[in-house]
Amino acid sequence: MIEAVGLTKRYGAKTAVYNLSFQVRPGTVTGFLGPNGSGKSTTMRMILGLDQPTSGQVTIGGYPYNKLPNAPRQVGALLDAKAMHGGRAARSHLLCLAQLAGIPARRVDEVLGVVGLQDVAKRRSKGFSLGMGQRLGIAAALLGDPQVLLFDEPVNGLDPEGILWVRNLMKSLAAEGRTVFVSSHLMSEMALTAEHLIVIGRGQLLADMSVRDFIAHNSAGFARVRTPDIEPQQREKLSAALTEAGGQVLPEQDGALRVTGLPLPRISDLAHESDVRLWELSPHQASLEEAYMRMTQGAVDYRSTVDQRAGLQQPLPPGAVAPQQMPVAGQGQPGWYAPPPPQEQAPQQQPAQQNPYAAPAQAQPQAPAQPLPQPPAAPPAAAPTMDKDAR
Ligand SMILES: Nc1ncnc2c1ncn2[C@@H]1O[C@H](COP(=O)(O)OP(=O)(O)OP(=O)(O)O)[C@@H](O)[C@H]1O
Secondary structure, three states: OEEEEEEEEEEOOEEEEEEEEEEEOOOOEEEEEOOOOOOHHHHHHHHOOOOOOOEEEEEEOOEOHHHOOOHHHHEEEEOOOOOOOOOOEHHHHHHHHHHHHOOOHHHHHHHHHHOOOHHHOOOEHHHOOHHHHHHHHHHHHHOOOOOEEEEEOOOOOOOHHHHHHHHHHHHHHHHOOOEEEEEOOOHHHHHHHOOEEEEEEOOEEEEEEEHHHHHHHHOOOEEEEEOOOOOHHHHHHHHHHHHHOOOEEEEOOOOOEEEEOOOHHHHHHHHHHOOOOOOEEEEEOOOHHHHHHHHHHHHOOOOOOOOOOOOOOOOOOOOOOOOOOOOOOOOOOOOOOOOOOHHHOOOOOOOOOOOOOOOOHHHOOOOOOOOOOOOOOOOOOOHHHHHHHOO
16 A cells, blocks of 8 residues: 655745645555646655655555665556666666566566567667557566556557556556556546546645546536427527526537436426427436546646636536635745636636535635736646656
Protein backbone atom coordinates (compact mmCIF):
# COMPACT_ATOMS: atom_id res chain seq x y z
CA MET A 1 0.00 0.00 0.00
CA ILE A 2 1.11 3.54 -0.72
CA GLU A 3 0.18 6.09 1.92
CA ALA A 4 0.65 9.85 1.74
CA VAL A 5 0.03 11.98 4.80
CA GLY A 6 0.03 15.77 4.58
CA LEU A 7 2.38 15.60 1.62
CA THR A 8 3.58 19.04 0.54
CA LYS A 9 6.21 20.07 -1.98
CA ARG A 10 7.33 23.60 -2.66
CA TYR A 11 9.79 24.69 -5.30
CA GLY A 12 10.73 28.18 -4.13
CA ALA A 13 7.54 30.20 -4.23
CA LYS A 14 5.72 27.52 -6.22
CA THR A 15 3.62 25.03 -4.28
CA ALA A 16 3.43 21.95 -6.49
CA VAL A 17 1.71 19.68 -3.95
CA TYR A 18 -0.12 20.79 -0.84
CA ASN A 19 -1.23 18.76 2.15
CA LEU A 20 -2.07 15.66 0.15
CA SER A 21 -3.27 12.62 2.07
CA PHE A 22 -4.42 9.41 0.40
CA GLN A 23 -3.92 5.68 0.30
CA VAL A 24 -3.42 3.47 -2.75
CA ARG A 25 -4.53 -0.03 -1.90
CA PRO A 26 -3.49 -3.36 -3.35
CA GLY A 27 -5.77 -5.39 -5.58
CA THR A 28 -7.24 -2.56 -7.66
CA VAL A 29 -6.01 -0.17 -10.30
CA THR A 30 -6.05 3.32 -8.84
CA GLY A 31 -6.15 6.15 -11.37
CA PHE A 32 -4.36 9.40 -10.60
CA LEU A 33 -5.99 12.30 -12.39
CA GLY A 34 -5.45 16.02 -12.52
CA PRO A 35 -5.02 18.78 -15.08
CA ASN A 36 -1.58 19.67 -16.45
CA GLY A 37 0.69 20.97 -13.74
CA SER A 38 -1.56 19.77 -10.91
CA GLY A 39 1.27 17.88 -9.21
CA LYS A 40 0.87 14.27 -10.34
CA SER A 41 4.47 13.74 -11.42
CA THR A 42 5.77 15.57 -8.37
CA THR A 43 3.70 13.28 -6.16
CA MET A 44 4.97 10.20 -7.97
CA ARG A 45 8.54 11.43 -7.68
CA MET A 46 8.09 11.87 -3.93
CA ILE A 47 6.62 8.38 -3.64
CA LEU A 48 9.77 7.09 -5.34
CA GLY A 49 12.16 9.12 -3.21
CA LEU A 50 13.30 11.18 -6.21
CA ASP A 51 12.06 14.39 -4.58
CA GLN A 52 11.97 15.11 -0.88
CA PRO A 53 8.69 16.43 0.54
CA THR A 54 8.85 19.90 2.03
CA SER A 55 6.57 18.52 4.74
CA GLY A 56 4.44 15.46 5.31
CA GLN A 57 5.47 12.02 4.23
CA VAL A 58 4.71 9.22 1.84
CA THR A 59 5.42 5.57 2.49
CA ILE A 60 5.24 2.27 0.64
CA GLY A 61 4.38 -0.66 2.84
CA GLY A 62 5.12 1.57 5.83
CA TYR A 63 8.59 2.73 4.68
CA PRO A 64 9.73 5.81 2.82
CA TYR A 65 11.06 4.57 -0.53
CA ASN A 66 14.68 5.29 0.37
CA LYS A 67 14.40 3.10 3.49
CA LEU A 68 12.57 0.29 1.76
CA PRO A 69 14.54 -2.96 1.91
CA ASN A 70 15.39 -4.11 -1.62
CA ALA A 71 13.31 -1.35 -3.18
CA PRO A 72 13.73 -2.36 -6.87
CA ARG A 73 12.21 -5.75 -6.07
CA GLN A 74 9.28 -4.18 -4.29
CA VAL A 75 8.47 -1.15 -6.40
CA GLY A 76 8.53 -0.70 -10.16
CA ALA A 77 7.86 2.57 -11.94
CA LEU A 78 7.49 4.12 -15.34
CA LEU A 79 7.97 7.84 -14.95
CA ASP A 80 9.58 9.06 -18.12
CA ALA A 81 10.01 6.54 -20.91
CA LYS A 82 12.60 8.77 -22.59
CA ALA A 83 14.88 8.64 -19.55
CA MET A 84 17.20 5.96 -20.85
CA HIS A 85 20.52 5.68 -22.63
CA GLY A 86 19.41 5.77 -26.26
CA GLY A 87 22.66 4.27 -27.52
CA ARG A 88 22.09 1.04 -25.67
CA ALA A 89 20.13 -1.87 -27.02
CA ALA A 90 16.82 -2.52 -25.28
CA ARG A 91 18.08 -5.76 -23.79
CA SER A 92 21.34 -4.19 -22.60
CA HIS A 93 19.40 -1.37 -20.96
CA LEU A 94 17.28 -3.86 -19.04
CA LEU A 95 20.32 -6.02 -18.24
CA CYS A 96 22.06 -3.01 -16.64
CA LEU A 97 19.02 -2.31 -14.50
CA ALA A 98 18.72 -5.99 -13.56
CA GLN A 99 22.37 -6.23 -12.54
CA LEU A 100 22.11 -3.12 -10.39
CA ALA A 101 19.12 -4.62 -8.59
CA GLY A 102 20.49 -8.16 -8.33
CA ILE A 103 17.83 -9.52 -10.67
CA PRO A 104 18.76 -12.60 -12.76
CA ALA A 105 19.32 -12.05 -16.50
CA ARG A 106 16.61 -14.51 -17.51
CA ARG A 107 14.04 -12.10 -16.09
CA VAL A 108 15.13 -9.57 -18.73
CA ASP A 109 14.05 -11.92 -21.50
CA GLU A 110 10.83 -12.67 -19.67
CA VAL A 111 9.81 -9.02 -19.44
CA LEU A 112 10.88 -8.35 -23.03
CA GLY A 113 8.41 -11.06 -23.99
CA VAL A 114 5.70 -9.66 -21.73
CA VAL A 115 5.89 -6.23 -23.41
CA GLY A 116 6.28 -7.68 -26.91
CA LEU A 117 9.77 -6.30 -27.63
CA GLN A 118 11.58 -9.64 -27.94
CA ASP A 119 12.14 -9.18 -31.68
CA VAL A 120 13.76 -5.78 -31.28
CA ALA A 121 15.69 -6.59 -28.10
CA LYS A 122 19.02 -5.95 -29.81
CA ARG A 123 18.02 -2.64 -31.37
CA ARG A 124 19.14 0.64 -29.87
CA SER A 125 16.33 2.35 -28.06
CA LYS A 126 17.07 5.73 -29.66
CA GLY A 127 15.49 4.35 -32.84
CA PHE A 128 12.36 3.31 -30.98
CA SER A 129 8.98 4.86 -31.60
CA LEU A 130 7.19 6.55 -28.71
CA GLY A 131 5.10 3.42 -28.19
CA MET A 132 8.12 1.11 -28.23
CA GLY A 133 9.82 3.38 -25.69
CA GLN A 134 6.74 3.13 -23.48
CA ARG A 135 6.85 -0.66 -23.73
CA LEU A 136 10.52 -0.67 -22.78
CA GLY A 137 9.77 1.59 -19.80
CA ILE A 138 7.00 -0.78 -18.72
CA ALA A 139 9.42 -3.72 -19.07
CA ALA A 140 11.84 -1.92 -16.74
CA ALA A 141 9.04 -1.36 -14.22
CA LEU A 142 8.16 -5.07 -14.27
CA LEU A 143 11.74 -6.27 -13.99
CA GLY A 144 11.80 -6.87 -10.24
CA ASP A 145 8.35 -8.50 -10.28
CA PRO A 146 7.30 -5.85 -7.75
CA GLN A 147 4.19 -5.72 -5.62
CA VAL A 148 3.81 -1.97 -6.08
CA LEU A 149 3.74 -0.38 -9.53
CA LEU A 150 3.55 3.26 -10.55
CA PHE A 151 2.93 4.32 -14.11
CA ASP A 152 2.97 7.95 -15.21
CA GLU A 153 0.98 8.21 -18.45
CA PRO A 154 1.71 4.63 -19.56
CA VAL A 155 -0.41 4.75 -22.72
CA ASN A 156 1.24 7.88 -24.03
CA GLY A 157 2.05 7.27 -27.69
CA LEU A 158 0.57 3.79 -27.86
CA ASP A 159 -1.70 2.71 -30.68
CA PRO A 160 -5.16 1.27 -29.90
CA GLU A 161 -3.80 -2.24 -29.64
CA GLY A 162 -1.06 -1.04 -27.28
CA ILE A 163 -3.61 0.84 -25.19
CA LEU A 164 -5.72 -2.28 -24.87
CA TRP A 165 -2.64 -4.25 -23.91
CA VAL A 166 -1.70 -1.75 -21.17
CA ARG A 167 -5.28 -1.77 -19.89
CA ASN A 168 -5.29 -5.54 -19.58
CA LEU A 169 -1.81 -5.58 -18.10
CA MET A 170 -2.75 -3.08 -15.37
CA LYS A 171 -5.88 -5.03 -14.54
CA SER A 172 -4.09 -8.35 -14.39
CA LEU A 173 -1.33 -6.91 -12.20
CA ALA A 174 -3.98 -5.61 -9.81
CA ALA A 175 -5.88 -8.90 -9.95
CA GLU A 176 -2.71 -10.57 -8.72
CA GLY A 177 -3.03 -8.46 -5.59
CA ARG A 178 -0.50 -5.78 -6.54
CA THR A 179 -0.83 -2.09 -5.88
CA VAL A 180 -1.17 -0.31 -9.23
CA PHE A 181 -1.14 3.49 -9.37
CA VAL A 182 -1.58 5.00 -12.84
CA SER A 183 -1.73 8.59 -13.97
CA SER A 184 -3.41 9.45 -17.23
CA HIS A 185 -5.10 12.24 -19.10
CA LEU A 186 -7.23 9.84 -21.10
CA MET A 187 -10.47 9.77 -19.17
CA SER A 188 -12.16 7.23 -21.38
CA GLU A 189 -9.20 4.95 -20.82
CA MET A 190 -9.22 5.51 -17.05
CA ALA A 191 -12.92 4.71 -16.95
CA LEU A 192 -12.11 1.33 -18.47
CA THR A 193 -8.95 0.63 -16.49
CA ALA A 194 -9.26 2.04 -12.99
CA GLU A 195 -11.69 1.11 -10.24
CA HIS A 196 -10.61 3.81 -7.86
CA LEU A 197 -9.61 7.42 -8.49
CA ILE A 198 -7.49 10.00 -6.78
CA VAL A 199 -8.06 13.39 -8.36
CA ILE A 200 -5.93 16.42 -7.62
CA GLY A 201 -6.11 20.02 -8.76
CA ARG A 202 -3.37 22.56 -8.13
CA GLY A 203 -1.62 20.14 -5.85
CA GLN A 204 -4.59 19.42 -3.61
CA LEU A 205 -6.92 16.50 -3.21
CA LEU A 206 -10.25 16.92 -5.01
CA ALA A 207 -11.56 13.37 -4.82
CA ASP A 208 -10.60 9.94 -3.50
CA MET A 209 -13.32 7.44 -4.41
CA SER A 210 -14.43 4.72 -6.78
CA VAL A 211 -14.89 5.62 -10.44
CA ARG A 212 -18.58 4.84 -10.11
CA ASP A 213 -19.04 7.18 -7.14
CA PHE A 214 -16.98 9.87 -8.81
CA ILE A 215 -19.27 9.91 -11.83
CA ALA A 216 -22.41 9.69 -9.71
CA HIS A 217 -21.34 12.55 -7.44
CA ASN A 218 -20.05 14.85 -10.13
CA SER A 219 -22.69 14.49 -12.74
CA ALA A 220 -26.37 13.94 -12.91
CA GLY A 221 -28.18 11.46 -15.05
CA PHE A 222 -30.30 12.79 -17.87
CA ALA A 223 -32.84 11.54 -20.34
CA ARG A 224 -32.61 11.80 -24.08
CA VAL A 225 -35.95 12.33 -25.74
CA ARG A 226 -36.56 12.38 -29.46
CA THR A 227 -39.77 13.23 -31.23
CA PRO A 228 -40.38 12.49 -34.94
CA ASP A 229 -37.85 14.50 -36.97
CA ILE A 230 -40.46 15.38 -39.56
CA GLU A 231 -42.70 17.12 -37.02
CA PRO A 232 -40.68 19.90 -35.34
CA GLN A 233 -43.81 21.31 -33.73
CA GLN A 234 -44.08 18.13 -31.66
CA ARG A 235 -40.63 18.79 -30.30
CA GLU A 236 -41.57 22.37 -29.36
CA LYS A 237 -44.79 21.19 -27.73
CA LEU A 238 -42.98 18.59 -25.66
CA SER A 239 -40.20 20.97 -24.74
CA ALA A 240 -42.76 23.46 -23.41
CA ALA A 241 -44.60 20.77 -21.44
CA LEU A 242 -41.40 19.45 -19.88
CA THR A 243 -40.21 22.91 -18.93
CA GLU A 244 -43.59 23.76 -17.43
CA ALA A 245 -43.38 20.59 -15.34
CA GLY A 246 -40.04 21.73 -13.89
CA GLY A 247 -37.60 19.95 -16.20
CA GLN A 248 -34.52 21.50 -17.75
CA VAL A 249 -34.45 20.97 -21.48
CA LEU A 250 -31.42 21.43 -23.70
CA PRO A 251 -31.26 20.68 -27.42
CA GLU A 252 -28.83 17.95 -28.48
CA GLN A 253 -26.91 18.28 -31.74
CA ASP A 254 -28.88 15.51 -33.45
CA GLY A 255 -32.22 17.16 -32.73
CA ALA A 256 -33.02 15.20 -29.58
CA LEU A 257 -33.71 16.87 -26.24
CA ARG A 258 -31.54 16.39 -23.16
CA VAL A 259 -33.85 16.51 -20.14
CA THR A 260 -32.81 16.74 -16.51
CA GLY A 261 -34.93 17.11 -13.42
CA LEU A 262 -37.71 14.76 -14.46
CA PRO A 263 -37.85 10.96 -14.11
CA LEU A 264 -38.37 8.94 -17.26
CA PRO A 265 -41.96 7.81 -16.46
CA ARG A 266 -42.95 11.43 -15.89
CA ILE A 267 -41.47 12.44 -19.23
CA SER A 268 -43.41 9.65 -20.87
CA ASP A 269 -46.66 10.71 -19.16
CA LEU A 270 -46.15 14.35 -20.14
CA ALA A 271 -45.55 13.35 -23.75
CA HIS A 272 -48.71 11.24 -23.70
CA GLU A 273 -50.75 14.05 -22.14
CA SER A 274 -49.43 16.47 -24.77
CA ASP A 275 -50.26 14.02 -27.52
CA VAL A 276 -46.64 13.89 -28.65
CA ARG A 277 -45.19 10.71 -30.10
CA LEU A 278 -41.71 9.68 -28.98
CA TRP A 279 -39.06 8.04 -31.10
CA GLU A 280 -36.63 7.77 -28.21
CA LEU A 281 -36.72 8.00 -24.44
CA SER A 282 -33.53 6.74 -22.87
CA PRO A 283 -31.68 7.16 -19.57
CA HIS A 284 -28.06 8.37 -19.66
CA GLN A 285 -25.24 8.83 -17.22
CA ALA A 286 -22.53 11.38 -17.86
CA SER A 287 -19.12 9.98 -18.75
CA LEU A 288 -16.08 10.05 -16.50
CA GLU A 289 -14.70 12.71 -18.79
CA GLU A 290 -17.69 15.00 -18.27
CA ALA A 291 -17.59 14.42 -14.51
CA TYR A 292 -13.85 15.09 -14.43
CA MET A 293 -14.14 18.26 -16.52
CA ARG A 294 -16.78 19.58 -14.19
CA MET A 295 -14.78 18.83 -11.09
CA THR A 296 -11.49 20.23 -12.30
CA GLN A 297 -12.67 23.21 -14.31
CA GLY A 298 -11.63 25.57 -11.53
CA ALA A 299 -8.20 23.97 -11.26
CA VAL A 300 -6.87 24.23 -14.78
CA ASP A 301 -3.66 26.21 -15.11
CA TYR A 302 -3.22 26.14 -18.86
CA ARG A 303 -6.10 27.04 -21.09
CA SER A 304 -6.23 28.25 -24.65
CA THR A 305 -7.37 31.82 -25.13
CA VAL A 306 -9.50 30.57 -28.02
CA ASP A 307 -11.25 27.72 -26.25
CA GLN A 308 -12.99 29.47 -23.37
CA ARG A 309 -13.88 26.27 -21.56
CA ALA A 310 -15.96 25.14 -24.48
CA GLY A 311 -18.68 22.83 -23.37
CA LEU A 312 -18.24 23.56 -19.68
CA GLN A 313 -20.48 26.55 -19.44
CA GLN A 314 -23.76 24.72 -19.56
CA PRO A 315 -25.72 24.99 -16.35
CA LEU A 316 -24.95 22.18 -13.96
CA PRO A 317 -27.71 19.58 -14.09
CA PRO A 318 -29.82 19.24 -10.97
CA GLY A 319 -28.27 16.83 -8.55
CA ALA A 320 -24.71 17.42 -9.72
CA VAL A 321 -22.24 18.87 -7.26
CA ALA A 322 -21.04 22.32 -8.18
CA PRO A 323 -17.29 22.39 -8.75
CA GLN A 324 -15.55 23.93 -5.83
CA GLN A 325 -13.54 27.08 -5.94
CA MET A 326 -9.95 26.11 -5.77
CA PRO A 327 -8.33 26.83 -2.44
CA VAL A 328 -5.19 28.80 -2.01
CA ALA A 329 -2.34 26.41 -1.43
CA GLY A 330 -0.12 27.43 1.41
CA GLN A 331 -2.63 30.16 2.20
CA GLY A 332 -2.44 32.93 -0.26
CA GLN A 333 0.71 32.77 -2.25
CA PRO A 334 0.69 35.59 -4.72
CA GLY A 335 -0.23 34.48 -8.18
CA TRP A 336 -1.06 30.96 -7.12
CA TYR A 337 -4.80 31.21 -7.06
CA ALA A 338 -6.47 32.68 -10.07
CA PRO A 339 -10.24 33.10 -9.93
CA PRO A 340 -12.20 32.69 -13.10
CA PRO A 341 -12.63 35.85 -15.14
CA PRO A 342 -15.65 37.87 -13.90
CA GLN A 343 -17.83 36.95 -16.85
CA GLU A 344 -17.21 33.28 -16.12
CA GLN A 345 -18.10 33.28 -12.47
CA ALA A 346 -21.07 31.07 -13.14
CA PRO A 347 -23.62 32.75 -10.90
CA GLN A 348 -26.18 30.25 -12.08
CA GLN A 349 -24.28 27.38 -10.57
CA GLN A 350 -26.36 25.21 -8.36
CA PRO A 351 -27.22 26.40 -4.87
CA ALA A 352 -24.70 25.97 -2.17
CA GLN A 353 -24.45 22.29 -1.70
CA GLN A 354 -22.00 20.83 0.70
CA ASN A 355 -19.26 19.48 -1.52
CA PRO A 356 -18.21 16.19 0.03
CA TYR A 357 -14.95 16.27 -1.90
CA ALA A 358 -13.67 19.55 -0.66
CA ALA A 359 -10.06 19.73 0.41
CA PRO A 360 -9.34 19.17 4.14
CA ALA A 361 -10.60 21.75 6.59
CA GLN A 362 -7.52 23.95 6.71
CA ALA A 363 -7.48 24.17 2.97
CA GLN A 364 -11.10 25.15 2.53
CA PRO A 365 -11.65 27.50 -0.34
CA GLN A 366 -11.65 31.14 0.51
CA ALA A 367 -13.08 33.04 -2.38
CA PRO A 368 -11.13 36.26 -2.47
CA ALA A 369 -13.17 39.38 -1.76
CA GLN A 370 -11.50 41.21 -4.62
CA PRO A 371 -10.69 39.45 -7.84
CA LEU A 372 -7.02 38.65 -7.92
CA PRO A 373 -4.94 39.46 -10.98
CA GLN A 374 -5.78 37.37 -13.98
CA PRO A 375 -3.54 34.46 -14.84
CA PRO A 376 -1.12 35.16 -17.62
CA ALA A 377 -2.39 34.37 -21.07
CA ALA A 378 -2.19 30.69 -21.82
CA PRO A 379 1.45 29.80 -22.42
CA PRO A 380 2.47 28.19 -25.67
CA ALA A 381 1.05 24.71 -25.83
CA ALA A 382 4.42 23.13 -25.14
CA ALA A 383 5.19 25.18 -22.05
CA PRO A 384 4.14 22.71 -19.35
CA THR A 385 5.95 19.89 -21.09
CA MET A 386 9.07 21.93 -21.57
CA ASP A 387 8.95 22.82 -17.93
CA LYS A 388 8.89 19.15 -17.09
CA ASP A 389 11.56 18.19 -19.56
CA ALA A 390 13.80 20.88 -18.24
CA ARG A 391 13.92 19.17 -14.88
N1 LIG B 1 11.73 21.00 -10.30
C1 LIG B 1 10.76 21.90 -10.35
N2 LIG B 1 11.04 23.20 -10.14
C2 LIG B 1 10.07 24.14 -10.16
N3 LIG B 1 8.75 23.87 -10.38
C3 LIG B 1 8.43 22.60 -10.59
C4 LIG B 1 9.40 21.54 -10.58
N4 LIG B 1 8.75 20.39 -10.80
C5 LIG B 1 7.45 20.69 -10.95
N5 LIG B 1 7.26 22.02 -10.82
C6 LIG B 1 5.97 22.72 -10.92
O1 LIG B 1 5.07 22.07 -10.06
C7 LIG B 1 3.78 21.99 -10.65
C8 LIG B 1 3.34 20.54 -10.72
O2 LIG B 1 4.09 19.90 -11.74
P1 LIG B 1 3.92 18.36 -12.11
O3 LIG B 1 4.86 18.06 -13.22
O4 LIG B 1 4.02 17.56 -10.88
O5 LIG B 1 2.40 18.33 -12.62
P2 LIG B 1 1.67 17.18 -13.44
O6 LIG B 1 0.31 17.07 -12.84
O7 LIG B 1 2.51 15.96 -13.49
O8 LIG B 1 1.57 17.83 -14.87
P3 LIG B 1 1.39 17.12 -16.31
O9 LIG B 1 0.02 16.53 -16.33
O10 LIG B 1 1.51 18.27 -17.25
O11 LIG B 1 2.47 16.12 -16.47
C9 LIG B 1 3.90 22.64 -12.02
O12 LIG B 1 3.47 23.98 -11.92
C10 LIG B 1 5.38 22.60 -12.31
O13 LIG B 1 5.76 23.68 -13.12
